[in-house]
Amino acid sequence: MPSVKVEFSGGLELLFSNQRKHDISLPERVPADGHESGRPVDIAYLILWLRDNLLQERAELFVENDSVRPGILVLVNDTDWELEGEGECVLKERDEIVFISTLHGG
Amino acid sequence: MPSVKVEFSGGLELLFSNQRKHDISLPERVPADGHESGRPVDIAYLILWLRDNLLQERAELFVENDSVRPGILVLVNDTDWELEGEGECVLKERDEIVFISTLHGG
Amino acid sequence: MTRNASSAQLSLEDYRRYGRQMILNGFGLPGQLKLQQASVVVVGAGGLGCPALQSLAAAGVGRIGIVDHDTIELSNLQRQILHTESRVGTPKALSAAAAIKQINSRVHVETHATALTSANAIAVLSGYDIILDCTDNLPTRYLLSDTAVRLNRPLISGAAQQFDGQLCTYNLPLSSYASCSSSTGSDEEKDGVRGPCFRCLFPKPPAPEMAGSCEELGVLGAVTGVIGNLQALEAIKLFTGLHDSKPSLLIYSALNTPPFRSIKLRARRATCPACGDDGAKVGQIEETDYVAFCGGARPDWVSRGL
Amino acid sequence: MTRNASSAQLSLEDYRRYGRQMILNGFGLPGQLKLQQASVVVVGAGGLGCPALQSLAAAGVGRIGIVDHDTIELSNLQRQILHTESRVGTPKALSAAAAIKQINSRVHVETHATALTSANAIAVLSGYDIILDCTDNLPTRYLLSDTAVRLNRPLISGAAQQFDGQLCTYNLPLSSYASCSSSTGSDEEKDGVRGPCFRCLFPKPPAPEMAGSCEELGVLGAVTGVIGNLQALEAIKLFTGLHDSKPSLLIYSALNTPPFRSIKLRARRATCPACGDDGAKVGQIEETDYVAFCGGARPDWVSRGL
Numbered sequence: 001m002p003s004v005k006v007e008f009s010g011g012l013e014l015l016f017s018n019q020r021k022h023d024i025s026l027p028e029r030v031p032a033d034g035h036e037s038g039r040p041v042d043i044a045y046l047i048l049w050l051r052d053n054l055l056q057e058r059a060e061l062f063v064e065n066d067s068v069r070p071g072i073l074v075l076v077n078d079t080d081w082e083l084e085g086e087g088e089c090v091l092k093e094r095d096e097i098v099f100i101s102t103l104h105g106g
Numbered sequence: 107m108p109s110v111k112v113e114f115s116g117g118l119e120l121l122f123s124n125q126r127k128h129d130i131s132l133p134e135r136v137p138a139d140g141h142e143s144g145r146p147v148d149i150a151y152l153i154l155w156l157r158d159n160l161l162q163e164r165a166e167l168f169v170e171n172d173s174v175r176p177g178i179l180v181l182v183n184d185t186d187w188e189l190e191g192e193g194e195c196v197l198k199e200r201d202e203i204v205f206i207s208t209l210h211g212g
Numbered sequence: 213m214t215r216n217a218s219s220a221q222l223s224l225e226d227y228r229r230y231g232r233q234m235i236l237n238g239f240g241l242p243g244q245l246k247l248q249q250a251s252v253v254v255v256g257a258g259g260l261g262c263p264a265l266q267s268l269a270a271a272g273v274g275r276i277g278i279v280d281h282d283t284i285e286l287s288n289l290q291r292q293i294l295h296t297e298s299r300v301g302t303p304k305a306l307s308a309a310a311a312i313k314q315i316n317s318r319v320h321v322e323t324h325a326t327a328l329t330s331a332n333a334i335a336v337l338s339g340y341d342i343i344l345d346c347t348d349n350l351p352t353r354y355l356l357s358d359t360a361v362r363l364n365r366p367l368i369s370g371a372a373q374q375f376d377g378q379l380c381t382y383n384l385p386l387s388s389y390a391s392c393s394s395s396t397g398s399d400e401e402k403d404g405v406r407g408p409c410f411r412c413l414f415p416k417p418p419a420p421e422m423a424g425s426c427e428e429l430g431v432l433g434a435v436t437g438v439i440g441n442l443q444a445l446e447a448i449k450l451f452t453g454l455h456d457s458k459p460s461l462l463i464y465s466a467l468n469t470p471p472f473r474s475i476k477l478r479a480r481r482a483t484c485p486a487c488g489d490d491g492a493k494v495g496q497i498e499e500t501d502y503v504a505f506c507g508g509a510r511p512d513w514v515s516r517g518l
Numbered sequence: 519m520t521r522n523a524s525s526a527q528l529s530l531e532d533y534r535r536y537g538r539q540m541i542l543n544g545f546g547l548p549g550q551l552k553l554q555q556a557s558v559v560v561v562g563a564g565g566l567g568c569p570a571l572q573s574l575a576a577a578g579v580g581r582i583g584i585v586d587h588d589t590i591e592l593s594n595l596q597r598q599i600l601h602t603e604s605r606v607g608t609p610k611a612l613s614a615a616a617a618i619k620q621i622n623s624r625v626h627v628e629t630h631a632t633a634l635t636s637a638n639a640i641a642v643l644s645g646y647d648i649i650l651d652c653t654d655n656l657p658t659r660y661l662l663s664d665t666a667v668r669l670n671r672p673l674i675s676g677a678a679q680q681f682d683g684q685l686c687t688y689n690l691p692l693s694s695y696a697s698c699s700s701s702t703g704s705d706e707e708k709d710g711v712r713g714p715c716f717r718c719l720f721p722k723p724p725a726p727e728m729a730g731s732c733e734e735l736g737v738l739g740a741v742t743g744v745i746g747n748l749q750a751l752e753a754i755k756l757f758t759g760l761h762d763s764k765p766s767l768l769i770y771s772a773l774n775t776p777p778f779r780s781i782k783l784r785a786r787r788a789t790c791p792a793c794g795d796d797g798a799k800v801g802q803i804e805e806t807d808y809v810a811f812c813g814g815a816r817p818d819w820v821s822r823g824l
């Protein structure tokens with residue numbers, strides 16, 4: 001049951017009850033009824049878990065083709081997830097995952 | 107052998123070869139010839155270790171009465187050391203210890 | 213902060229002027245009225261004071277005091293962005309007042325073109341809700357902290373040197389400032405719920421050898437700009453009740469990765485000679501000679517070859 | 519950046535003016551000369567552009583372009599701190615130019631009081647070493663990124679909304695900029711060593727529903743002040759060779775604890791339609807209608823009750 005901290009920023013928090021920070025407990029492995037079940041819980045699974053459990057509205061603004069919408073940046077412990085294996089990055093206890101959208105005001 | 111990160115800021119780096127960040131490996135326990143030897147390595151020991159091994163000049167600007175000079179703030183993983191037991195705070199692997207002096211310019 | 217927010221009015225012109233902040237969550241008309249009724253004093257109209265004053269005036273803080281006894285020199289213009297070439301030689305307090313009046317003529321500006329001393333600090337500062345420390349020397353920083361404790365005011369302290377900056381709100385009200393500073397709370401009630409003062413954290417100043425001024429050590433104008441704006445933001449958060457009331461110290465180093473670090477601070481020190489508990493205080497500050505306390509006149513760095 | 523630093527001169531007056539930054543470690547006379555010979559263009563003279571322009575001019579950047587087609591409104595004064603009450607109604611580019619001339623008349627200021635479009639972007643921006651994105655809308659942000667990639671220029675992008683800000687230097691030179699941008703390096707050599715562009719990170723804009731402007735969502739002036747000053751600092755670090763050349767994104771949230779977070783960014787994306795490798799690019803941007811790409815005209819938030 002890794003407990004991870006999830007944060008939404010840049011407007012994405014609006015999709016999650018306008019709350020920026022969430023503490024989340026996930027199963028150790030992807031549940032048996034899931035796609036590719038049995039693998040350790042990774043960010044790909046977290047994204048779907050957030051969609052199914054935490055998202056309040058308009059899933060299409062957060063998820064596209066079972067990953068995040070291309071305009072959303074995912075950060076794992078303050079590092080761009082592309083440097084960490086993207087969706088395949090396995091979650092460890094106390095990881096901090098941040099989802100941000102770009103701001104554009106000035 | 108906990109490896110800790112030590113950072114100096116606010117001018118204190120001038121006493122340490124003008125280098126802000128240092129990676130340091132310490133013994134697991136305070137060596138047998140030290141004061142109160144045998145106890146786990148804590149910040150009190152780190153301060154003396156820094157004085158004896160890393161300090162380049164004028165120890166009196168860093169150490170006073172076997173602790174840091176009163177004008178120096180010690181931070182353990184971004185928390186004021188007074189909240190962490192001050193010198194008795196035992197060091198763990200990858201702890202970040204920051205020593206800062208106050209800036210006063212404007 | 214002294215008048216009652218609910219009875220106050222905002223002019224139609226001010227609705228237009230401040231609309232972009234009044235639509236913010238948690239700000240609104242009540243937030244704007246609180247700013248309008250608030251007062252702040254900025255000590256030092258230099259590298260930190262200029263950007264702080266600019267932001268405070270633009271946001272519509274009702275009454276702003278400016279304390280500075282200096283006159284403008286050419287070497288100030290690299291960072292003291294309210295002053296202009298044509299005003300070189302004139303007092304900084306007056307120059308800064310003229311500049312912020314051009315941005316917002318509705319702000320009431322009070323200038324104190326005088327040096328702050330232990331003799332006048334209470335008189336000069338007591339008329340304001342919040343004090344901004346934008347000074348450039350340690351003796352005045354200790355004087356400001358001790359005075360803020362005596363006046364029971366938050367002290368938003370900024371500092372900048374070379375590529376580095378620090379920000380801390382001392383004597384921070386630990387329950388919501390907007391509510392606890394209302395006229396219903398007595399000074400005694402407020403006393404118990406304050407964060408540490410400058411002296412709690414730094415009971416002893418750094419050695420004079422390590423404490424050059426900006427004039428001696430240099431500073432980048434963008435660094436003072438960042439810290440000065442952050443000081444204004446702290447004040448706005450306190451006035452509008454948006455501050456989280458957690459004492460913290462922000463350290464900034466423009467060349468570091470990451471550049472910012474936030475530190476969770478201790479509670480105030482019961483034994484602090486300034487803000488400690490009666491009977492537990494160790495030492496006393498009543499007769500402090502601030503300059504002597506900080507090691508006397510600063511050493512001459514140039515002659516020491518540093 | 520085009521002339522040779524070693525042959526340039528600094529006037530005696532400039533030694534006095536810039537002394538406080540010239541004594542900084544790693545800055546010195548070479549740093550000041552690099553700034554004097556540098557050019558920067560600030561796109562948007564609003565909430566971010568004003569503080570950025572102020573810091574760049576005060577520091578002595580030799581040539582500064584200002585691009586803005588807007589005129590000043592009363593509602594701008596809450597955060598656009600170069601503009602004054604008396605200049606309401608006049609073009610922002612001219613007002614900003616007048617303001618920074620008062621700080622530093624030795625800076626050469628060029629105004630472009632015109633809207634940036636895909637038709638004129640190359641012509642307007644190609645004359646400058648570094649581009650600052652201080653705009654307030656997504657279509658222009660994509661246009662600026664694509665243009666910066668084509669011109670092979672670093673793009674220092676700031677953004678601010680409500681209590682939040684972001685800062686990122688796109689197309690960052692990964693070896694020292696001060697050296698690699700000298701006349702000896704060809705464009706091809708430089709091409710291979712750049713960080714990601716805006717499109718690498720955000721290939722698709724956020725849904726229009728989530729992308730209001732500052733006018734719609736609001737913003738605090740001190741937040742734009744912090745980010746604008748940080749943008750100026752990025753430029754100064756690049757010009758003087760003090761940048762660490764590590765692509766990173768800074769996110770700021772004034773109400774968060776801690777308020778700042780720095781993120782280590784990926785390399786540029788080989789498949790990026792803008793900055794990707796020839797042959798590997800997926801999609802193309804040549805004929806992009808930037809407004810349509812970002813979802814067309816923004817929804818009317820007021821009528822949607824948000």
Ligand SMILES: [Zn+2]
Pocket residue numbers: 408409410411412413480481484485486487488
């Ligand atoms: Zn105290």
Ligand SMILES: [Zn+2]
Pocket residue numbers: 714715716717718719786787790791792793794
């Ligand atoms: Zn790209």
